[in-house]
Amino acid sequence: MAHKQLQDALAEAATHTRHGAVASYIPELAKQDPDRLGACVCLLDGTVLTAGDVDIPFTLQSISKIFTLILAICDRGTDYVFQRVGKEPTGDPFNSIVKLETIKPHKPLNPMINAGAIAVCDMIAGSSVEERLERIMNLLSRMTGMQDFRVNEEVYRSEKLTADRNRALAYFMKDSGVLTGDVEETLDLYFRHCAIEVTSREVAQLAVVLAADGKDLQTGVSIIPRDVARICKTFMVTCGMYNASGEFAIEAGIPAKSGVAGGIMATVPNRMGIGVYGPALDDKGNSIAGVRLLESLSEIWNLSIF
Ligand code: GLN
Numbered sequence: 001m002a003h004k005q006l007q008d009a010l011a012e013a014a015t016h017t018r019h020g021a022v023a024s025y026i027p028e029l030a031k032q033d034p035d036r037l038g039a040c041v042c043l044l045d046g047t048v049l050t051a052g053d054v055d056i057p058f059t060l061q062s063i064s065k066i067f068t069l070i071l072a073i074c075d076r077g078t079d080y081v082f083q084r085v086g087k088e089p090t091g092d093p094f095n096s097i098v099k100l101e102t103i104k105p106h107k108p109l110n111p112m113i114n115a116g117a118i119a120v121c122d123m124i125a126g127s128s129v130e131e132r133l134e135r136i137m138n139l140l141s142r143m144t145g146m147q148d149f150r151v152n153e154e155v156y157r158s159e160k161l162t163a164d165r166n167r168a169l170a171y172f173m174k175d176s177g178v179l180t181g182d183v184e185e186t187l188d189l190y191f192r193h194c195a196i197e198v199t200s201r202e203v204a205q206l207a208v209v210l211a212a213d214g215k216d217l218q219t220g221v222s223i224i225p226r227d228v229a230r231i232c233k234t235f236m237v238t239c240g241m242y243n244a245s246g247e248f249a250i251e252a253g254i255p256a257k258s259g260v261a262g263g264i265m266a267t268v269p270n271r272m273g274i275g276v277y278g279p280a281l282d283d284k285g286n287s288i289a290g291v292r293l294l295e296s297l298s299e300i301w302n303l304s305i306f
Contacts, residue, residue: 002041002049002301003007003049003051005121005297005300005301006039006041006049006050006051006297007051007295008161009051009296010037010038010039010051010052010293012072012292012296013037013103013278013289013290013296014035014037014052014289015062015294016280016287016288016289016292017034017035017036017037017280017288018034018035018069018279018280019280019282019288020034020197020278020280020281020282020287020288020289021034021280021281022262022279022280022281023036023260023261023262023279023281023285025162026155026156026158026159026162026260027158027162028152028154028155028157028158028159029059029155029158029261029279030259032058032261032262032279032292033279034192034279034280035280036050036052036053036056036262036274036277036278036279037052037053037277037278037289037290037293037295038050038053038054038055038199038200038277038278039051039052039054039200039274039275039276039277039290039293040152040199040201040203040204040274040275041052041204041272041273041274041297042092042201042204042205042207042208042272042273042274042275043062043208043271043272044138044208044211044212044217044271044272045272046217047195048201048204050201052250053200053277054199054200054201054275054277055199055201055209056199057198057199057263058197058198058199058261058262058263058277058279059150059194059195059196059197059198059259059261059263060154060193060194060195060196060197060198060261060263061153061194061260061263062094062112062114062194062257062258062259062260063198063203063257063258063259063263063264063265064086064112064117064136064193064194064196064259065068065112065116065117065120065257066210066232066235066236066265067136067139067140067193067206068111068117068120068121068124068193068253069081069111069117069231069232069235070119070139070224070228070232071124071125071135071136071139071149072111072120072123072124072227073228073231074224074228075123075124075125076123076125077100078231080123081111081120081123083107083122084107084117084119084178084288085108085110085111085119085120085178086103086107086108086109086110086116087110087235088109088110088238089109089110089238089239089245090109090110090113090239090243091243091287092113092119092297093243094112094114094242094243094260094285095114095165095166095169096113096115097115097165097168097169097172099195100115100169100172100176100204101172104256105122105176106173106176106177106178107119107174107176107178108173108178110235110238110239111234111235112239112240112257113239113242114165114166115169115173117190118166118169118170118172118173118179118186118187118190119179120124120154120180121186121189121190121193122178122179122181122186124136124189127183129188129189129192130190133151133189133192133193136193136196137149137196139223140198140202140206142216142223143206143209143223143224144202144205144206144217145205145233146166146202149196149197149198150195150196150197151193151195151196152195152196152197153195155194155195155228155261156191156192156194159191160187160188160191160195163187163191165186166190166191167183167202169175170183170186170187171183173260174255179181189239194259198263198275199274199275199277200263200276200277201275203263203264203273203275203277204264204273204275204276205272205273205275206265206273206275207265207266207267207272207273207274207275208267208272208273209223209224209229209273210224210229210232210233210255210267210273211267211268211269211270211272211273212228212270213226213269213270214228214229215225215231218248229262233255233267233269234255236255236256236257236265236267237249237255237305240255240256240257240258241256241258241284241291242284242285243284244282244284244286246292248286249269249304249306250280251291251295251298252266252291252294252295252298252303252304253298253303253304253305253306254266254267254268254274254294254298254303254304254305255267255268255269255305257293258285258286260281260285261279262277262278262280262281262290263275263276263277263287263290264276264286264288264290264291264294266294268303269305271289272303274294276290276293276294278290278293279291
């Protein structure tokens with residue numbers, strides 16, 4: 001029954017992909033097929049429901065911002081992290097530079113926008129970029145039970161070569177004392193972790209751990225401290241869908257984080273994790289069919305947390 005509902009909702013949402021467009025400011029992302037759509041639902045009891053293109057790999061992009069935030073808080077504590085990155089939504093696009101200078105003291109408004117996530121990457125402990133990246137992948141492995149996460153080298157290089165905007169954000173933050181480490185190393189970590197490949201099946205598994213307050217579903221062992229999982233879910237509601245977060249909170253009411261490759265990680269507390277992949281984006285940079293699908297599922301299954 002639920003499986004059929006998921007498949008029907010996906011078929012309806014798929015009719016919306018033609019109204020969106022794949023991201024092209026990272027040239028390699030423009031090669032994605034705009035008509036793809038896949039969704040996986042992982043319930044707290046371990047039941048997995050799938051529909052569409054669930055095994056197509058895509059890059060995490062901004063979904064990665066959740067995992068770096070988890071590690072930074074675990075490494076440095078909330079006081080350190082939130083002295084350097086704010087907790088407020090922006091109303092501006094995810095790569096906006098404008099408020100970095102106008103807000104005093106200069107700090108990015110939240111960890112879900114590019115400036116904030118670059119600042120968070122600067123806080124990840126480790127003696128080299130490789131070691132820090134390894135720690136991020138290790139967290140993903142612990143959350144999914146999957147060992148072989150990899151960086152898509154083409155997407156990584158494509159972003160690194162064209163990232164003038166992110167470089168501008170980072171150098172501004174270095175100048176104003178938000179970044180303390182080597183700027184190019186921090187950016188390198190940021191580009192690499194944005195290019196980690198996942199499938200919507202894996203994103204659903206990541207999401208369900210957050211839904212379970214950070215616990216491993218099978219063993220009940222805590223992977224992420226409960227209060228850190230709570231902070232992540234709160235940011236997902238207030239800032240996870242960029243400057244469409246308010247609208248998505250009203251229409252779907254599900255904590256969610258999207259990425260410009262077309263992924264959305266959605267977490268329904270104590271119920272399920274949902275991973276969606278649909279690379280055709282709307283004008284705010286969210287998967288157009290993915291948003292539509294989550295809104296339908298929210299209505300059919302009564303998923304809104306409000
Ligand atoms: N790597 C992307 C960037 O920095 C991530 C942005 C996103 O997914 N919104 O532009």
